[in-house]
Amino acid sequence: MEGLYIIGGSPCSGKSTIAEMIAEKYDFNYFKVDDYLEQYMKKAQEDGKPLSARAMQMSPEETWMRSPRLQTEEELEIYREIFTYIWEALSTFPEKKKIITEGAAFLPELVSAVGVDKKHYINIVPVKDFQYHFYSQRPWVPYILEGCTDKKKAFENWMERDALFAETVHADAKQRGYACLVTDGSIGIDEMFRTVCNLFEL
Template sequence: MALLSSKIFPYVKSYLIKNQSRPLLVEGAGLLPHLVKELECPTSSYLCLTPTADFQKKHYIQREWVPYVLEGTTNPEQAFENWMQRDILFAQMVRKEAMKLGYSSLVTNGSQPENQTAEEVARLLKLSNKNRINI
């Protein structure tokens, strides 16, 4: 997963550099903390939002394309479990790396309404217009 992120990042980096004069909200596994650090991104401008293991499993299985990914496996249930364990470890690694580099990290378990999570993100990123967040 980290190797794939490193391969994706040059494209993301190019986009971020072209648009650095405007605020951006971007997401994805290609935005690993150590890669973002290369852009000299201020710690107040980057946040890792990662799921708890339970949240990830519950919501990932609901994605309509997941069965298509698993259909070629000999044991789809085990394949899904292995996939989730890999992604759970990846999320833990991202959180640790973010903290090590001084970036904020927020773990979501889905218990808060989306707007409350958005407000917490806005607070952590010190966004002045957090009262205008509509989800």
């Protein structure tokens, strides 16, 4: 898909904001993978994918009180299980209009496997302190953790999982020669936007 541009990476990094800015400025179709994650996981469950099936049945306590490393490993595997559905969805967009898509599901290994050009893919990951600071301010976080007996520990596990996920993505992107932007709050969203647009040669 020559007209496809992808932003991968980890949560709380600015992926969605930049993708929205690109869609608005360049009149691209915008596909936000997170809006369809539950749908794809249900599909994977129906198709007998084990980790997606298990995740769909887990309570918040079971989800967030696991070790962060195990959470990271299973999250990576779930993205591997659902990637086919994401790629199929992208293929349904009209070819006459370019597409900007973003989501943590776009792992470097998966994007590499389908042959995406290095000028059409970037990862954005936050440093741990930046991620922790902004996530702790989001009003919907308590709803995600509802049902956990120790919400503080559950939140710490969540943040550690995302930090480990960011490290994994950053290392794999570097190994495969893909761009990865690390954000710590020292540059604004407009500068990040220009950096991504320059990589995409827009």
